[in-house]
Amino acid sequence: MITISEAASLLRNHDKILLLAHIHPDGDTLGSCFALCHALQDIGKRARVKCWHDIPPVYGYMFDGLVEDDFEPEYVVTVDVADLPLLGGGAEVYGGRIDLCIDHHAKSRVIAENNYVRADAAACAEIIYDIIDRIGTPLTPVIAACLYTGIATDTGCFRFSNTTAYTHAVTAKLMELDYDFSEINRLMFDSKTPQRIALEATVLNNMEYCLDGRCAVSVITLDELHETGAVEADLDGINALPRTVKGVVIGITVRETSKGVYKVSVRTFAPYDATEICSLFGGGGHIRAGGCTVKAESAETARDMLVKAAGELLEKTK
Amino acid sequence: MITISEAASLLRNHDKILLLAHIHPDGDTLGSCFALCHALQDIGKRARVKCWHDIPPVYGYMFDGLVEDDFEPEYVVTVDVADLPLLGGGAEVYGGRIDLCIDHHAKSRVIAENNYVRADAAACAEIIYDIIDRIGTPLTPVIAACLYTGIATDTGCFRFSNTTAYTHAVTAKLMELDYDFSEINRLMFDSKTPQRIALEATVLNNMEYCLDGRCAVSVITLDELHETGAVEADLDGINALPRTVKGVVIGITVRETSKGVYKVSVRTFAPYDATEICSLFGGGGHIRAGGCTVKAESAETARDMLVKAAGELLEKTK
Numbered sequence: 001m002i003t004i005s006e007a008a009s010l011l012r013n014h015d016k017i018l019l020l021a022h023i024h025p026d027g028d029t030l031g032s033c034f035a036l037c038h039a040l041q042d043i044g045k046r047a048r049v050k051c052w053h054d055i056p057p058v059y060g061y062m063f064d065g066l067v068e069d070d071f072e073p074e075y076v077v078t079v080d081v082a083d084l085p086l087l088g089g090g091a092e093v094y095g096g097r098i099d100l101c102i103d104h105h106a107k108s109r110v111i112a113e114n115n116y117v118r119a120d121a122a123a124c125a126e127i128i129y130d131i132i133d134r135i136g137t138p139l140t141p142v143i144a145a146c147l148y149t150g151i152a153t154d155t156g157c158f159r160f161s162n163t164t165a166y167t168h169a170v171t172a173k174l175m176e177l178d179y180d181f182s183e184i185n186r187l188m189f190d191s192k193t194p195q196r197i198a199l200e201a202t203v204l205n206n207m208e209y210c211l212d213g214r215c216a217v218s219v220i221t222l223d224e225l226h227e228t229g230a231v232e233a234d235l236d237g238i239n240a241l242p243r244t245v246k247g248v249v250i251g252i253t254v255r256e257t258s259k260g261v262y263k264v265s266v267r268t269f270a271p272y273d274a275t276e277i278c279s280l281f282g283g284g285g286h287i288r289a290g291g292c293t294v295k296a297e298s299a300e301t302a303r304d305m306l307v308k309a310a311g312e313l314l315e316k317t318k
Numbered sequence: 319m320i321t322i323s324e325a326a327s328l329l330r331n332h333d334k335i336l337l338l339a340h341i342h343p344d345g346d347t348l349g350s351c352f353a354l355c356h357a358l359q360d361i362g363k364r365a366r367v368k369c370w371h372d373i374p375p376v377y378g379y380m381f382d383g384l385v386e387d388d389f390e391p392e393y394v395v396t397v398d399v400a401d402l403p404l405l406g407g408g409a410e411v412y413g414g415r416i417d418l419c420i421d422h423h424a425k426s427r428v429i430a431e432n433n434y435v436r437a438d439a440a441a442c443a444e445i446i447y448d449i450i451d452r453i454g455t456p457l458t459p460v461i462a463a464c465l466y467t468g469i470a471t472d473t474g475c476f477r478f479s480n481t482t483a484y485t486h487a488v489t490a491k492l493m494e495l496d497y498d499f500s501e502i503n504r505l506m507f508d509s510k511t512p513q514r515i516a517l518e519a520t521v522l523n524n525m526e527y528c529l530d531g532r533c534a535v536s537v538i539t540l541d542e543l544h545e546t547g548a549v550e551a552d553l554d555g556i557n558a559l560p561r562t563v564k565g566v567v568i569g570i571t572v573r574e575t576s577k578g579v580y581k582v583s584v585r586t587f588a589p590y591d592a593t594e595i596c597s598l599f600g601g602g603g604h605i606r607a608g609g610c611t612v613k614a615e616s617a618e619t620a621r622d623m624l625v626k627a628a629g630e631l632l633e634k635t636k
Binding site: 157158159160161163164165166167168169171172173175176180181182185186189190191192193194197198200201202204205207209213244245246 | 503
């Protein structure tokens with residue numbers, strides 16, 4: 001593990017720098033990569049960003065004014081990539097020759113010549129802010145917009161418990177630049193496809209309350225899903241909805257993925273352990289967010305299996 | 319207009335201080351009042367908070383450990399109250415004898431012996447943070463929790479354009495204290511009644527797209543509203559939903575309030591002026607958020623009237 005000054009020095013002392021983002025790219029990996037790319041180009045380096053998945057158009061503002069550098073990379077950096085497979089096709093191309101891994105995942109596993117990992121950072125963008133500061137490049141509006149995006153998306157706009165005093169301190173600095181952060185927030189958090197709207201309507205409409213209102217379940221069938229026209233990307237965050245109901249401590253979504261097969265998500269509040277429900281059906285996950293797959297004759301049967309397990313968990317947990 | 323040091327001195331030099339919150343109390347007026355009340359009690363003052371509307375139980379953590387002071391007030395302070403009528407019943411009791419008005423509304427109209435108004439503050443809680451700092455009382459977890467609540471609720475958890483670098487700088491300080499800010503965010507933003515869930519399901523389910531997807535309208539009839547069981551408090555924020563759809567620049571909700579009478583909300587994005595639609599029906603409001611009431615034979619007729627007006631606005635606005 002190197003220090004942040006060493007990480008900044010390594011970047012300052014190299015050229016033709018390739019920055020690798022993780023697949024299923026999100027605001028943090030892209031914001032971190034593009035912010036660093038801008039900063040490196042601003043001091044005369046050749047640098048570019050590569051992601052093996054397409055970059056969603058919503059992030060277009062991140063590469064405003066960026067030079068499309070074409071070069072044979074001499075220095076390869078992974079940014080916000082927790083593990084090699086998350087490079088997608090890039091794992092095969094660059095797996096053995098990663099020079100620097102910059103990351104904030106506690107279980108960061110990328111094997112690189114040098115690693116700079118800070119697990120207490122809410123977003124990788126916090127680390128990139130510090131690195132750019134050490135490199136000595138002045139912040140520009142586009143760099144600030146990229147870093148703001150990374151921080152806002154990885155913290156649920158400062159809502160989640162990973163947010164720290166330092167997160168806000170960095171953001172205070174980023175807010176001094178001139179870019180439309182509220183438009184970024186709108187794009188990231190308040191902009192939904194009509195299909196997503198239809199899907200949410202169905203999930204909310206199908207919400208059932210049981211076990212004295214302590215458990216909420218929403219079941220969505222394959223037919224209903226098709227009717228909404230929703231695609232994979234529209235499903236993101238849907239599983240969180242049942243647990244947002246007042247008084248609910250176990251929120252469950254049951255989504256039919258093929259005839260008679262149901263993908264289940266369980267979200268709980270303390271002290272309830274979601275994995276205790278999911279492991280009954282061969283699944284697992286985290287203590288407050290687990291998943292499993294159940295086979296059942298009908299959606300109702302699947303639901304009843306889950307509710308029974310939830311009832312038992314409520315019963316046995318003090 | 320006095321300075322912040324003068325405001326702090328006035329509070330330090332008085333006792334038996336009554337802090338008045340506005341009616342329909344929200345996180346900012348309550349967080350600001352209770353934070354200041356704690357701080358004043360912490361330096362040995364007698365102080366209490368009064369609001370002429372009931373304080374919703376969700377804010378209970380704000381008065382943890384607060385002494386229930388009973389005294390004849392010698393110094394009366396309004397906090398986050400833009401105008402006298404917003405004191406409700408308190409206007410008559412204290413209207414002529416307000417000693418200090420602390421506020422962040424640009425159009426702050428309370429007549430007081432002294433006014434300290436800072437319209438660039440995203441939340442009144444930012445100002446209270448500064449005043450407590452000048453008074454010299456150390457922050458405690460409960461004071462920080464109150465101020466955090468005020469800032470988070472008035473900025474939509476740092477999303478809205480009123481948020482500034484200073485907002486984040488103050489929050490960075492508040493985050494150094496030990497309280498569960500993510501639980502506060504959950505209570506404020508992610509906790510909905512089953513009736514609210516049913517209402518959202520209906521609003522989303524009734525969403526219709528027109529004018530090439532640039533306008534979204536959701537109509538909700540009296541019968542539908544009753545079916546959800548939603549009460550007034552559940553309606554908060556519902557009007558924002560149609561404009562959250564990708565591509566939509568004019569979002570309209572049409573809610574039947576009595577047979578044949580429809581309350582309309584219009585939300586727009588730049589450059590469209592919501593009041594141009596609302597004024598056609600005798601309403602008004604702000605440039606991006608207007609309202610009006612229309613009478614129509616049916617919900618469909620009401621909707622068609624609004625869509626026609628929206629189409630004309632799209633047509634004539636370049």
